[in-house]
Amino acid sequence: xxxxxxxxxxxxxxxxxxxxxxxxxxxxxxxxxxxxxxxxxxxxxxxxxxxxxxxxxxxxxxxxxxxxxxxxxxxxxx
Amino acid sequence: xxxxxxxxxxxxxxxxxxxxxxxxxxxxxxxxxxxxxxxxxxxxxxxxxxxxxxxxxxxxxxxxxxxxxxxxxxxxxxxxxxxxxxxxxxxxxxxxxxxxxxxxxxxxxxxxxxxxxxxxxxxxxxxxxxxxxxxxxxxxxxxxxxxxxxxxxxxxxxxxxxxxxxxxxxxxxxxxxxxxxxxxxxxxxxxxxxxxxxxxxxxxxxxxxxxxxxxxxxxxxxxxxxxxxxxxxxxxxxxxxxxxxxxxxxxxxxxxxxxxxxxxxxxxxxxxxxxxxxxxxxxxxxxxxxxxxxxxxxxxxxxxxxxxxxxxxxxxxxxxxxxxxxxxxxxxxxxxxxxxxxxxxxxxxxxxxxxxxxxxxxxxxxxxxxxxxxxxxxxxxxxxxxxxxxxxxxxxxxxxxxxxxxxxxxxxxxxxxxxxxxxxxxxxxxxxxxxxxxxxxxxxxxxxxxxxxxxxxxxxxxxxxxxxxxxxxxxxxxxxxxxxxxxxxxxxxxxxxxxx
Numbered sequence: 001x002x003x004x005x006x007x008x009x010x011x012x013x014x015x016x017x018x019x020x021x022x023x024x025x026x027x028x029x030x031x032x033x034x035x036x037x038x039x040x041x042x043x044x045x046x047x048x049x050x051x052x053x054x055x056x057x058x059x060x061x062x063x064x065x066x067x068x069x070x071x072x073x074x075x076x077x078x
Numbered sequence: 079x080x081x082x083x084x085x086x087x088x089x090x091x092x093x094x095x096x097x098x099x100x101x102x103x104x105x106x107x108x109x110x111x112x113x114x115x116x117x118x119x120x121x122x123x124x125x126x127x128x129x130x131x132x133x134x135x136x137x138x139x140x141x142x143x144x145x146x147x148x149x150x151x152x153x154x155x156x157x158x159x160x161x162x163x164x165x166x167x168x169x170x171x172x173x174x175x176x177x178x179x180x181x182x183x184x185x186x187x188x189x190x191x192x193x194x195x196x197x198x199x200x201x202x203x204x205x206x207x208x209x210x211x212x213x214x215x216x217x218x219x220x221x222x223x224x225x226x227x228x229x230x231x232x233x234x235x236x237x238x239x240x241x242x243x244x245x246x247x248x249x250x251x252x253x254x255x256x257x258x259x260x261x262x263x264x265x266x267x268x269x270x271x272x273x274x275x276x277x278x279x280x281x282x283x284x285x286x287x288x289x290x291x292x293x294x295x296x297x298x299x300x301x302x303x304x305x306x307x308x309x310x311x312x313x314x315x316x317x318x319x320x321x322x323x324x325x326x327x328x329x330x331x332x333x334x335x336x337x338x339x340x341x342x343x344x345x346x347x348x349x350x351x352x353x354x355x356x357x358x359x360x361x362x363x364x365x366x367x368x369x370x371x372x373x374x375x376x377x378x379x380x381x382x383x384x385x386x387x388x389x390x391x392x393x394x395x396x397x398x399x400x401x402x403x404x405x406x407x408x409x410x411x412x413x414x415x416x417x418x419x420x421x422x423x424x425x426x427x428x429x430x431x432x433x434x435x436x437x438x439x440x441x442x443x444x445x446x447x448x449x450x451x452x453x454x455x456x457x458x459x460x461x462x463x464x465x466x467x468x469x470x471x472x473x474x475x476x477x478x479x480x481x482x483x484x485x486x487x488x489x490x491x492x493x494x495x496x497x498x499x500x501x502x503x504x505x506x507x508x509x510x511x512x513x514x515x516x517x518x519x520x521x522x523x524x525x526x527x528x529x530x531x532x533x534x535x536x537x538x539x540x541x542x543x544x545x546x547x548x549x550x551x552x553x554x555x556x557x558x559x560x561x562x563x564x565x566x567x568x569x570x571x572x573x574x575x576x577x578x
Contacts, residue, residue, distance in 0.1 A: 060485045061453050061469055068468035069230050075100055075179045076144075076278070077087045077235025078303040078329065 079553050080415075081242035081512060082344055083187050084198050086333050087180035087235040088205055088476070089224035094216075100179035101152065101162055107181050107221065108164040108174055110211035111204065120165030120175070121530035121537060129314040130301045131249040131324065140305035167531045169522040170507050171514025172197065174204065178304070180235050181205060181223070186514030187242075187533075189555070191341045191415050193509040196496045198340055200504035206476045219477075225333045226269065226474035227290040230467055232278040234294040236303065237333035238311075239344055241326040242318060242553070247355055252326070253310055255359035257298060259350045259401050260309055260330050261371035262394035264289040265380060266426050267343035269332035270443030272450065272461070272470045274376070277305065284462035285376060286450070288443045290332045292375035298367050303329050309367055317533035319550040326351065330371075335474060335483040337495035338440035342426060345419035349405045358408045360400040363387040378447065380430060398427055439492035442483075446473050449482060511555040515562055520547070524571040538572055547575050 090107060092098035109116060128136050139145075152162060165175040171186030183201035188194040202225060209221045228234045243252075268288030275281050275293045287293070300308035309330050316325045328347070334340040353359040363386055364370055370384035374394040383391035402423050409416050429436045437444045450466050459465060475481035478488070486492050508514030513534075520528060520536055529537040534550040552558060561574070568574045 056489060057449075057482070057485045058453070058456065060480070061449070061472075061482060063480075064465070064468050064472045064482075066463075066465035066468055069471045070464055070468075072089070072091060072224075072229050072471055073231060074089050074229040074233045074235060076233045076304055077178045077180045078238070 079242075080189050080348055081187050081553060082189075082194060082348060083185045083240045084194065084201075084340070084344070085182060085184040085236070085238040085240070086198070086201060086225060087177060087182045087237070089226060089229065089235065089474075090181055091222050091224075092220050093222060094218055094220035101155070101176070103221070104176035104179055104181045105157070105162055105164050107205075107208050107212050107223075108166060108176055110215065111166065111174065111208040116161065116164055118160040118165070119167055119528065119531050120163070120173070121532040121535070124532060125315060127303070127313055127315065128301065131312040131314045132299075133249075136301055140302045144304070167517065167521050168204070169518045170197070170200065170504060171512075171516075171518035171521075172201065172204075172508075174201075174208075178235075181208075186508040186518065187512040188509050188514075189511045190509070191345055191418065192496055192500065193504075193511070194344055195337050195341055196500040196504035197509070199337065199496065199501045202476045203501060203505060206478070209477070222480070223476050224471060224474045225335060225476050226471070227332055228271065228275065228294075230271075230273055230275065230281055230471065232275045232281065234277070234291060234307075236291075236329050237331055239328045239331055239347060241328075241348060241351055242316075243324050243326055243351055244355065245316075245320070245322055245324050247324070249312070249324075251354055252351075253299060254361060255354035256350065257309055257367050258360075258362040258364055258397050259347070260328070261364075261367050262374060262397045263343060263346060264292065264332070264371070264375055264443075265394050265398060265430060266346075266441055267331060267334060267339050268292075268375065268441075268443040269334055269339075269474070270446035270470070272467050277307075283464070283467060284460070286378055286447055286461065287375045288378060289371075289375040291330060292371045295330060295368055295371050309371060317550075318553075322551070332442070333474070334442050335481075336440055336442045336445065336492065338422075338493045339442050341495050342419070342422055345415060346401070346405075346423055349409065349416065349419055349423075350401055353401070353404055353408055356408060358404055360397075360404050362392070362397060362400075378443070395427060395431060398423075402427060439486060442473075445483070445486065445492075446470065449473065449486075510562070511558060513549040513552045513558055515558060516547070516549060516552070516565065519562060519565055520571060523565070527571045536571075538575060540572075545572060545575050547571070 090103050092103055130136055163175050168174055173184040175182055183205055185197040185201060188197055205223055209223050212221050213219050227237060269290045271287045271290045273281050273283045274285050277294055294307050295309050296306050297308050299310050299312055300306050301312045303311060307329060311327050311329045313327045316323045331343060365385040365387050373382050373384050380395050383393050385391050406420055434444050438448050439445055450469055453469060454466060473482040478484050508518040527538055529539045536547040538545040564574050
C-alpha cells in the first residue's frame with residue numbers, strides 16, 4: 001500500500017510503482033563534449049534544426065496569450 | 079559528508095479571476111494534495127530568521143513591518159495561522175506548504191547529485207499533481223504554477239540552495255571565497271529573463287538577462303530575504319547541532335528547469351565550499367559585487383568585465399575558470415560526483431566561450447534565449463514585444479501541456495540527468511543516505527504517534543513524558559540505514575526512540 005499522501009499520485013502515474021527503492025549507483029552522464037566533430041551516440045542533444053519543431057513546440061508557443069505576462073502578478077516572496 | 083537541499087517557491091495564478099487571493103490559493107493548492115483532514119504537524123519552535131551567522135541576533139528584519147501588515151489582514155480570515163501555512167511533511171521527507179503566499183516545496187536533504195535532481199523534479203510533479211486536483215475541484219484548468227523567480231513587475235520569490243557545513247569554518251572565510259563565485263555562477267545557472275526590474279519598481283522590456291534574480295540583489299551580506307536581499311544570506315538556522323554545523327542558505331540563485339543546470343549549480347557550489355574549507359579557493363577583491371552581479375546578468379555575450387579593487391577588471395568567465403582550476407588541482411581523482419562536476423564545469427565553460435548552441439537543453443538562459451529568438455524571427459517580433467515576455471513566463475509553467483521547457487523535454491531536446499523511475503521513487507521515499515528517509519518513514523508508518531516534525535527532530539505524542547527523535551547529529555549514512563531498519567521493524571515509534 002502507498003502512504004496516504006501519495007496513493008492518489010500513484011494512480012495518476014498509472015499505478016506503476018518504482019521498480020527499486022534502494023539507492024542505485026549508475027554511471028553519471030559524461031557531459032557535453034568539447035567543441036569538435038559530433039558523434040551520433042554521445043554528447044548534447046542539440047536540436048536537429050535551427051528552430052523549435054514547427055509541429056509541436058511552435059504550436060505551443062503560438063497558443064501563449066501575448067498578454068499573459070502583463071496580467072501575471074505575484075506578491076514578493078523570499 | 080555532503081548534504082544539500084533546495085527550497086522552491088512557485089508562482090501561482092487563477093486564470094479565471096481578475097484578482098485571486100494568493101494566501102487562499104496557495105493554501106488550497108497544498109491541501110489539494112491531501113486526502114484527509116489537515117492536522118498541524120510542523121514544529122515552528124526553533125525557527126528564528128533573526129539569528130545571524132556573524133554572531134549576533136538582529137532585532138528586526140526589513141520585512142517585519144510588511145509581515146505585520148499581512149498578519150493583521152490574515153487575522154480577519156476564517157483560518158488559523160497553522161491552517162494558512164498548511165504545512166505538510168511528505169513521505170519522501172520533503173516539506174510542502176504555503177510560504178508567504180507562494181506554495182513552496184523543500185526537497186528532503188540529499189547527499190548526491192542524482193538524489194537532488196530526482197527530488198527537485200519530484201517537487202515539480204507533486205505540485206502539478208496538487209494543481210490538477212485543485213483544478214478538478216474548480217471544474218476548470220485555471221490554476222497554473224510557475225517554477226521561476228519573478229512576476230516581471232518587480233516582485234521576486236526565491237529558490238534557495240542549502241548546504242550543511244562545519245561550524246569550524248568561520249563565516250568571514252566564506253564571504254571572501256564565495257561572493258565572487260556566487261555572482262558569476264549565473265553564467266551556467268541563470269534561468270534567463272527578458273527585461274530589467276528592481277524591487278517593486280517598473281519593468282523595462284527588451285533586454286535579455288542571464289538571471290531572474292540578479293536585479294533583486296541589493297547588498298553583499300544580510301540576514302534579510304524579502305527586502306534588501308543579499309548575495310550571501312547570513313541567516314543562522316543550522317537545522318542541526320548548532321555547536322558543530324552551519325547551514326549555508328543561499329537566496330541568490332534562480333529556479334532551474336534544466337536538470338543539468340541544477341546539477342552544475344549545486345555541484346560547483348559544493349566544490350567551492352570544499353575549496354574554502356581547505357583554504358584553496360581563489361581570492362578576488364571585487365570593487366562592487368552588487369553592481370557586478372547585474373553587469374554580468376545583462377551581458378549574454380559574456381564579454382563584460384567587472385572592476386576589482388586593484389583597478390583591474392575581470393570577466394565572469396575568467397572568475398569561473400579560476401575556481402575551476404583551483405578545484406581541478408585540489409580534487410584530482412575523487413568521488414563520482416566530484417569527477418562529474420569537474421568534467422562538466424570545464425566542458426560548460428568551454429562551450430559558453432566557443433559553441434553555446436551545444437548547451438541548449440542544458441543551460442536555461444541559453445535554451446530560453448534560443449526559443450525566444452526563434453519565435454521572434456518566425457513572427458517578426460521586436461525583443462520589446464510583450465508576447466516574448468509571456469513566452470518567458472510560460473517557459474517555467476510546470477503544466478506538462480503548456481510549459482515550454484516541458485514541451486522541449488517531451489520532444490527529447492533536453493538533457494536528462496535522472497530517469498523517470500528515479501523521479502517516481504523520489505516522490506515516495508527520501509534519500510536512503512540521509513535523515514530524510516527516517517523522517518519520511520516515520521510519517522508513513524507512525525503518523526498517528528507523531529506530535530510534530532522539524533528538520534532535525536520528531537516529537538512523539540505522549541501522555542507521560544515528552545519524547546523526541548533527535549536527528550541533529552544524524553549524518554553518517556551507515557547510522558541512517560541502521561536507524562531506518564530499526565524503525566521499519568518496530569511496532570511503535572516510541573519503542574525505537576526510547577532506546578536510540
